[in-house]
Amino acid sequence: MTAINISQPEGGLDGGSPSGIGNVLHVQPLSSQESFSQQQVPMSADKIIEATNVSKWYGTFRALTDVNLTVRKGERIVICGPSGSGKSTLIRCFNRLEAHQEGEITVNGIRLHNKMRNVTEVRKNVGMVFQHFNLFPHMTVLMNCMAGPMWIKDVPEAEAKKTALKFLKRVRIPEQANKYPVQLSGGQQQRVAIARSLCMEPAVMLFDEPTSALDPEMVSEVLETMTSLARDGMTMVCVTHEMGFARAVADRVIFMDLGRIVEEGKPNDFFTNPQHDRTKLFLSQILRH
Amino acid sequence: MIKRLGTAAFAASFAIAAWTGAATAGEVLDRVQRTKTLTVAVGTDWGAGSHLDESHEFVGYDVTIAKQIAASLGVEVKFVTPSWDLIAAGNWDGRWDVAMGQMTPTKERAEKLDFPATYIWGPTSAVIHKDSKATKPSDLEGKVVGVTSGVTGEAYANHNLAPAWLNADPITYQFKPGKVKTYGTSNVAFDDLRLGDGVRLDAVIADTSIALDAIKAGYPLRVLEPALFNSPGDIAIQRGDKEFSDKIAAAVKQMKDDGTLSRLSMKWYGVDYSKEQ
Amino acid sequence: MLYQDTVESEVLVHKPWFIAAMFAVVLAVFLMVNLTGTTFGELMRPVIGAPMQSGIYGRVAIAFVIAVMFCVNIVLIGFAPLKAQIGIVWIELLALFFSFFKAFNLSMPFIWENLPYLITQGVVTTIYVSAVSLICASLIAIIAAIAKLSSNGFAYAIANFYTSFFRGLPLLMQIYLIYLGLPQLGIVIDAVPSGILALSLCVGAYMTEIFRAGIQSIDRGQWEASRSMGFGFGLTMRRIILPQALPVIIPPMGNTFISMLKDSSLVSVLGVWELTFLARTLGQPTFHHMEMLITASLIYWIMSACLEVGQSRLERHFGRSKVR
Numbered sequence: 001m002t003a004i005n006i007s008q009p010e011g012g013l014d015g016g017s018p019s020g021i022g023n024v025l026h027v028q029p030l031s032s033q034e035s036f037s038q039q040q041v042p043m044s045a046d047k048i049i050e051a052t053n054v055s056k057w058y059g060t061f062r063a064l065t066d067v068n069l070t071v072r073k074g075e076r077i078v079i080c081g082p083s084g085s086g087k088s089t090l091i092r093c094f095n096r097l098e099a100h101q102e103g104e105i106t107v108n109g110i111r112l113h114n115k116m117r118n119v120t121e122v123r124k125n126v127g128m129v130f131q132h133f134n135l136f137p138h139m140t141v142l143m144n145c146m147a148g149p150m151w152i153k154d155v156p157e158a159e160a161k162k163t164a165l166k167f168l169k170r171v172r173i174p175e176q177a178n179k180y181p182v183q184l185s186g187g188q189q190q191r192v193a194i195a196r197s198l199c200m201e202p203a204v205m206l207f208d209e210p211t212s213a214l215d216p217e218m219v220s221e222v223l224e225t226m227t228s229l230a231r232d233g234m235t236m237v238c239v240t241h242e243m244g245f246a247r248a249v250a251d252r253v254i255f256m257d258l259g260r261i262v263e264e265g266k267p268n269d270f271f272t273n274p275q276h277d278r279t280k281l282f283l284s285q286i287l288r289h
Numbered sequence: 290m291i292k293r294l295g296t297a298a299f300a301a302s303f304a305i306a307a308w309t310g311a312a313t314a315g316e317v318l319d320r321v322q323r324t325k326t327l328t329v330a331v332g333t334d335w336g337a338g339s340h341l342d343e344s345h346e347f348v349g350y351d352v353t354i355a356k357q358i359a360a361s362l363g364v365e366v367k368f369v370t371p372s373w374d375l376i377a378a379g380n381w382d383g384r385w386d387v388a389m390g391q392m393t394p395t396k397e398r399a400e401k402l403d404f405p406a407t408y409i410w411g412p413t414s415a416v417i418h419k420d421s422k423a424t425k426p427s428d429l430e431g432k433v434v435g436v437t438s439g440v441t442g443e444a445y446a447n448h449n450l451a452p453a454w455l456n457a458d459p460i461t462y463q464f465k466p467g468k469v470k471t472y473g474t475s476n477v478a479f480d481d482l483r484l485g486d487g488v489r490l491d492a493v494i495a496d497t498s499i500a501l502d503a504i505k506a507g508y509p510l511r512v513l514e515p516a517l518f519n520s521p522g523d524i525a526i527q528r529g530d531k532e533f534s535d536k537i538a539a540a541v542k543q544m545k546d547d548g549t550l551s552r553l554s555m556k557w558y559g560v561d562y563s564k565e566q
Numbered sequence: 567m568l569y570q571d572t573v574e575s576e577v578l579v580h581k582p583w584f585i586a587a588m589f590a591v592v593l594a595v596f597l598m599v600n601l602t603g604t605t606f607g608e609l610m611r612p613v614i615g616a617p618m619q620s621g622i623y624g625r626v627a628i629a630f631v632i633a634v635m636f637c638v639n640i641v642l643i644g645f646a647p648l649k650a651q652i653g654i655v656w657i658e659l660l661a662l663f664f665s666f667f668k669a670f671n672l673s674m675p676f677i678w679e680n681l682p683y684l685i686t687q688g689v690v691t692t693i694y695v696s697a698v699s700l701i702c703a704s705l706i707a708i709i710a711a712i713a714k715l716s717s718n719g720f721a722y723a724i725a726n727f728y729t730s731f732f733r734g735l736p737l738l739m740q741i742y743l744i745y746l747g748l749p750q751l752g753i754v755i756d757a758v759p760s761g762i763l764a765l766s767l768c769v770g771a772y773m774t775e776i777f778r779a780g781i782q783s784i785d786r787g788q789w790e791a792s793r794s795m796g797f798g799f800g801l802t803m804r805r806i807i808l809p810q811a812l813p814v815i816i817p818p819m820g821n822t823f824i825s826m827l828k829d830s831s832l833v834s835v836l837g838v839w840e841l842t843f844l845a846r847t848l849g850q851p852t853f854h855h856m857e858m859l860i861t862a863s864l865i866y867w868i869m870s871a872c873l874e875v876g877q878s879r880l881e882r883h884f885g886r887s888k889v890r
Contacts, residue, residue, distance in 0.1 A: 097790055123796035134791035138809045138884075148795045151805065180886075200795065333843075334850035341848065345683050370837035370847075371757070375746070382749040384756070476855050506853035 046073045047106075048204045048235055049094055054103035056089060056259075063089045064100065065259045071204065076236045078246040078267075081256035082282060087239045090256070091206045094237070095126040108203055124152055127197030131209040133189045135181040141168070141192050142177040148200045160199075167195040171225050187218030191225050198229075205229070207238040243286060247271055255279045317386050317526065318533040327359040328367045330376050330388040334474075336499050337557040338391060350557040351389035354408055354544065358387070358524075361540040373439075381527050387537065391522025393441055396453040404523040405534040406541035407454075408550060410565045412516030413442050414497040415464075416479070418486035419509045426463040426513050432491035434466035435478035441520055442494035443471065454521050463517065466492075479503045482510060498558050521565070579644035585637050592636045596629035606632075667860055676854045677861050684848070684858070688841035689865060695758065695840060696830045699765035700823060706770030711777035712803070725774065732771035738832050740764045745836055761833030769826045776818045780811035813884040820877030824870045841865060 049071040056064040064086045071077055079087045092098040093105055096112050096119055105112045107122050116122075136144050145164035149155035155163070168174045171191035173184075181189055190210055197205060207226065211219045223245050230236060230249045240246065246253050246267055253270040255263045255278075263270070263279045274280045321327050331339040331351055339349040347368050359366035369385050376388045379401030391411065394404040415426050415434075423429055436443040444450035446469045450460050470490065472478040479500075481489040492513070493500075500512050524537055544550050550563035578584055601607055602624040607614070614620040614627050639658075643651055713725035732740065745760040755763070784807050792802040831842030845862030849855035 095794055097793060120796045120798065123794055126794070128791075128794040130787060130791065130794075132787055134785075134787035136788065136791070136806055136810075147805070148797075151801055152796045196795075330837075332847070333839075334847035336851050340851040343679070345687070369757075370839070370843075372835040372837060375836070378746070380746065380749070382754045384754070474850070476850055476853060479853075480856075502851070503853055508853065 047071070048073055048075075048108060049237070050104075050106045051090075051093070052104050054090070054093065054100045054105060056086075056093065056098065056100045056102075063259050064093070066103070067259075067261055069254070069261065071235060071237055073203075073235055074233050076230050076234075076249055076251050077238070077254060078250040078252075079237065079239045079254045079256060080241060080243070080246065080282075080286075081262075085256040086259040087256045088208050089259075091128075091208060091237055091239055094204075094206055095123050095128055097128075120152070124200060125203040127200055127202035127205040129190070129193050129197055129205065129207045129210045131212050133181070133186075133193045133213075135189055135193055135196070137181050140178050140180055141173075141184070144181070144192060145196050145199045148196065152200070163199050164195070167198040168192070170198065170228075171195045172221075185218060186214045187221045190214065190218075190222045194222075194225055194229070204235040204237065207236065207240065209239050209241070211240065211242060241286060243271070243283075255282065257282075315530060315532050317383075317530040318536065320383060321362060321364055321386055321533070325364045326367050327355075327362060327364050327387060328369060328385040329355040329359075330371055330385040330390070331355065331368050332373070332390065333370055335390065336496075336502055339389060350409070350553055351391065353553055353557075354524075354541070354550070355387065355389055357544060357549065358537060358540045361543065362536060376525070379527070386526065386533075388525040390525070392525045393520050394454050394523050395451075398525075399453070401528060402525045403528050403530075403534050404525055405537040407521040407523050408541055408544075409522040409554070409562045410519050411522055411562050412497045412519050413445065413494060414500060414516045415513040416482065416493045416495055416500040416503075416510050417491065417513055418482055419511045420486040421491065421511070423492070423513060426515075426517060429464040429466065429492050429513075431465070431467035433468045433470060433487075433489070435470045435472055435481060435490045435493040437475045437478065437495065438471045438473065441518075442496075443469070445517055446494055450518070452520070458518075460518055475499055476503075479508055479510065483508050498560075498562075501559075519565070577644045579640045585641060588640065589633050589637050592633040593629050596632050597625060600625055601628050670856050670860065672857045672860065673854055676849070676852070677857050680848055680858065681861065684841065684844055684861060684865065687839055688844040688862070689869070691758075691838060691840040692827070692830055692842075693869070695762055695765065695833060695838070696823075696827050699762050699769060699826065699830070702762065702766035703769040703773055703826075706766060707773035707777045708808075710770065710774040711781060714774065714778050715781060728767075729771045729774050732768050733775075737764065737768050737829055738835065740768055741832055741835065757833070757836035757838050761830070761836055761838055765826060765830060765833070768829075769822060772822050773819065776815055776822065777811070779818075780815035781807055783814045784810050809884075813881065816877060816880050816884065820873060820880075823877075824873050827869055827873065828866055 047070050049069070051067055051069045054064055054067040055062065067086075067090060069077075069090070079090065081087050089098055093100045093112070094107060096116075099114065100112075108125050110116070110118060110122050112119075112122065135141075136147070139147065142161065142164055145167060146157070146160040149160040149163060150157060165174055165177065168177055171194055173188055173191055173195075176184055176188060176192070181192065184192065194205075194210075210226070211222050214222060219242070223242060226236070226238070226245065227249055238245075238250075248267075250267050252264055253267050254261055255270070255274075255276075257278050263274065263276050265275075270279075271283065274283055331347060331349075333339070333341050333347075335349065335351065337349055338351040339347060342348045352368070355368075356366050371385070373390065376390060377392065377398065379398075381388075388402075391409050392398065392402075392404070394407075398404075415429055417423050417429075423432075434446050436446045441450055445460065445462070446466050448462050448465065452458070452460060470478075470481075472481075475493065475495045478490065478493045478495070482493050494517065497512060497516055500510065504510050504512070524541065526534060526537065541550075545563065551561045554561045554563045602614070602620055603618060606628060607618075607620075607624065610624070610628055610631065614624040620627070643654055646654060710725040710728055713721035714729070716722060735743075741761060741764040744755070744764045745757065748755060748760075788806055788810065789802065792806045797806065830840060834840055834843035834846065837843070841862050845858040846855070849858035
């Protein structure tokens with residue numbers, strides 16, 4: 001458990017709306033976000049991800065256009081935007097699940113390009129959580145968590161198991177360790193996926209719409225886990241529509257549309273005083289209900 | 290007696306298409322003497338010529354002769370059982386040195402194989418169901434006749450048997466079948482004939498010795514006299530090794546002269562087939 | 567199992583129209599064959615008199631009795647619970663099958679005499695050839711499947727040519743090609759290795775397609791997750807993709823193995839003393855060939871059945887991560 005306990009007992013939604021907004025209502029009041037994040041992230045901190053003028057095409061379709069983004073150590077960034085705006089594509093470029101064609105991306109000091117031989121070095125240090133969990137269905141939960149350290153980092157089995165159990169405890173499902181993924185609920189599976197990434201002890205975690213495929217009542221348990229990670233100083237880049245989460249946790253919110261970064265800012269400014277019409281329209285649509 | 294004229298066209302075409310020519314003189318003999326083994330191709334289902342006894346050892350007329358040839362060369366004998374197609378296709382690549390099987394020497398075969406010695410002269414007959422009214426081969430005119438594919442009997446039925454062996458008599462065809470049915474083995478042809486006279490077949494053209502075996506095994510059949518024709522059965526070796534050929538010929542001649550062949554033929558066939566009839 | 571509705575339908579074999587139809591069909595079929603001369607005719611002797619003289623009356627009577635027996639049988643089986651139904655039908659079919667074999671009037675002493683040799687020589691060789699081929703074929707198939715899925719044009723072309731060639735040529739030709747053709751290149755290999763090589767290449771070609779389909783059936787997300795953890799290609803293939811593809815691969819692979827077991831008989835043309843070779847040749851000189859052929863068929867059947875059991879065991883083993 002984290003030092004600052006932000007979680008409530010599971011299912012303790014106190015009658016609130018099961019939508020994303022409702023879920024984060026109970027994480028919001030726990031601390032003063034502004035001061036907290038500013039203390040944690042001095043501007044001089046190491047750059048973990050640096051993207052300059054990144055462009056990407058799928059055939060003739062331009063998915064990303066001149067994107068510039070720097071992620072510093074300890075920083076928590078939320079990327080939002082309408083579907084098809086290129087936000088998933090962007091973060092998938094950060095561990096090179098996708099290739100960019102123009103511009104430069106440097107992760108942990110390693111430049112990503114077509115012919116790189118050390119892509120494993122990058123991926124080892126970049127955890128990724130997917131919309132559809134993508135757990136390995138033929139392995140137990142425990143094995144899902146142990147596989148990475150054992151096979152990539154040559155960690156001895158006993159130690160890998162200890163680490164795995166530690167992080168399963170961290171996401172509050174150590175009792176499911178010996179089950180197979182299909183035996184778990186969606187929320188539990190996503191928390192296992194987070195634990196799996198954590199076991200690699202990455203420098204940065206990428207979240208690609210981690211709650212979009214979940215039933216409404218399971219969203220909160222995943223968001224709580226993510227929030228608690230943020231509290232612990234994990235560097236995170238989250239693509240999500242959970243605006244409550246963004247408001248509570250993010251140091252910066254980035255709004256993308258049509259493959260470009262349209263606007264970015266501190267959550268308070270972003271939500272209360274958006275600059276661009278496109279952002280205003282998006283926020284009005286997403287926050288209306 | 291297995292006297293196949295043609296072989297499976299496929300196996301033969303390989304051997305011809307990529308035929309590397311004959312063995313160099315003395316090559317086979319050298320190998321036999323070096324390894325102290327004569328490797329002989331025989332069959333497990335060649336009737337009295339070569340088959341397995343109760344303890345699954347090779348026995349038969351061909352087998353005994355092969356053993357004696359090996360003994361005269363002063364080497365051990367080893368038997369292998371490639372299919373007839375592979376034997377007749379030639380191009381043995383040293384996998385075996387000698388093929389028994391009473392092969393009828395024809396012109397086509399002589400291009401691929403040498404035939405050092407004839408060791409059997411066998412009759413081929415028309416076989417009928419015992420209820421059949423036929424009394425002589427000419428009664429089978431226009432009837433349904435079964436033959437084994439690729440053997441001299443088939444050629445006889447189709448009137449294209451061209452004897453190519455030494456001193457061959459021209460063949461006189463005693464009947465023209467109305468329909469020729471071709472089988473993989475003579476046993477299946479006999480199975481069809483035993484169903485009854487004219488049910489599927491009116492007659493089968495087969496080696497007389499095999500027909501007699503079938504009758505002995507209880508098949509309700511009868512061999513029509515006289516035999517349709519006689520043909521020689523030879524030992525085959527790979528082409529070109531004259532020394533080896535001479536050694537085999539000498540060994541067989543010795544057996545012929547001292548009466549061993551006659552004795553063996555009487556033992557295995559009950560008839561002396563070792564002389565030209 | 568088909569996906570069953572929760573509403574039980576009426577049992578088909580208890581519907582009067584169905585029973586009537588079955589009765590008519592069976593009656594018609596047995597009217598067409600004359601069974602008066604058989605054992606069944608003898609059994610009917612009290613009713614129809616001397617079987618051979620009973621004429622059309624005997625035929626109708628026998629067909630009628632058989633049709634009645636058949637209909638009573640299916641109606642009764644219709645009452646049994648599912649498991650019993652399966653068992654009874656199996657036993658009945660088996661009994662019919664054996665009575666059919668009995669009609670060949672086989673010499674049992676000959677079978678018993680040769681059975682041990684058929685097993686110690688024939689079955690052992692067949693299993694040896696099949697098992698070695700099976701392992702080689704699997705290895706070839708994995709490599710070829712990966713090559714076929716790869717973006718390397720060279721590897722793809724080779725794998726594609728390979729599967730096309732070896733699936734397109736009859737196995738017998740491949741066996742001849744290897745046995746007779748390779749010596750032209752100076753490689754003389756014996757009958758057994760030739761047979762194993764031909765079988766491996768042929769079965770490998772079929773299995774390539776099975777493996778390819780299996781690998782392709784795995785969700786892209788698995789590749790992405792594995793890659794995002796830093797797993798390389800080999801590790802991903804070995805630990806993530808192939809283990810998940812196995813449940814998809816096993817049923818068609820079981821099929822292929824069973825057919826390969828029987829295809830292995832083709833190496834008998836090279837004089838390899840496997841089951842079919844012995845079955846074909848052991849009985850020939852004494853005209854007991856049907857005995858040997860039928861015995862060998864049953865042995866093949868038993869071996870296939872063992873493979874089927876193995877297949878279902880494996881399916882269950884790999885299906886365990888799918889159980890909720």
